[in-house]
Amino acid sequence: MPRWKPDAVERLQTAALELFDEQGFERTTVAEIVQRAGLTQRTFFNHFADKREVLFVLSSQLQQEIISEIAAGDDTLPPLDAVVRALGAVADRMFEHQRAVVTRRYAVVAANPELQERELGKNAALTEAIAAVLHARGCDPETAFLAAGAAMLAQQAAFRKWTRPDETRTLRDLLPEALHSLRASVDRQPVDPPLPA
Amino acid sequence: MPRWKPDAVERLQTAALELFDEQGFERTTVAEIVQRAGLTQRTFFNHFADKREVLFVLSSQLQQEIISEIAAGDDTLPPLDAVVRALGAVADRMFEHQRAVVTRRYAVVAANPELQERELGKNAALTEAIAAVLHARGCDPETAFLAAGAAMLAQQAAFRKWTRPDETRTLRDLLPEALHSLRASVDRQPVDPPLPA
Structure with a gap:
């Protein structure tokens, strides 16, 4: 050997x-x-x-890649779009070639409250790091925080689909759909008609 | 005694x-x-x-109050507005009379990574519980998850202001402003003009 x-x-x-x-x-x-x-x-x-x-060895690399990708991206894009684009590009590089491994890891973390809390801590740190980059690009701190948080929310929605056994699209392809749903949820009009009384 | x-x-x-x-x-x-x-x-x-x-004794009561408040609220409101209204009403009942205590608790939790992870876990559970109530009101699961997450994001932004020593407005008063900023962040147009090249 x-x-x-x-x-x-x-x-x-x-x-x-x-x-x-x-x-x-x-x-x-x-x-x-x-x-x-x-x-x-x-x-x-x-x-x-x-x-x-x-389970967490990739977290700091992931954060670095996302931050570099945002910093290197088109700075005329609105903040939320700039972050979502970067998340898609990094997912292509870091997740797609090991989809089964990433999905299995997700299931293991979701099954254990202590691991889940740690994952949430990593995600919160990533959100803050993204907000700091947006602030450096000229966003006010509140907009930077909200755009970073909204992007992470779209990412989570896309990720939930991506980890389903019957889903074959890439995370990058699922992100625009999630962002569209987020925009619809945040807009004044409800996506669903009210139920009959 | x-x-x-x-x-x-x-x-x-x-x-x-x-x-x-x-x-x-x-x-x-x-x-x-x-x-x-x-x-x-x-x-x-x-x-x-x-x-x-x-530090966490109020978390389960908080969740129950928010869920009841959403369920009792006007069900013709869009999901996000329904949740933000409920968060404001519960904040009035549970937070305003003990603003100094809640603010101090927030500082203690923020200073300790283990407590912070636990807090994030409680918030994630609250988000899921809110999503479940929205789903029961007729939202599809994705919209419910995104509206719940977006409401929690607005709540966090409002809460950050509320805990500042110079801030005197109530959390209920700060929430609409945070929701407005969230909508502006999520809309296509950037809130800030791009920086000059």
């Missing part, structure tokens, strides 16, 4: 997600993860501080 | 918030809280499972 394993992180992630999915996050040990991945505990701890980190 | 203390919860909350504020959440003990409040540990544990609970 060669010592140099360029795909170690990915193999550990896949093994961890399979085990979390099969037997739950709490009941899975690092020993089981490395056994399934065919690697050593030493390799595991070279890459992750603990088993929870396997 | 009379054994019957109708204001025990409020006194424990006030004492806890003062101490969390002065010396940090982590470093404050239940013994210090009861000493400051002039009560016993037994009284504390009659009302709260641990010191963290002092």
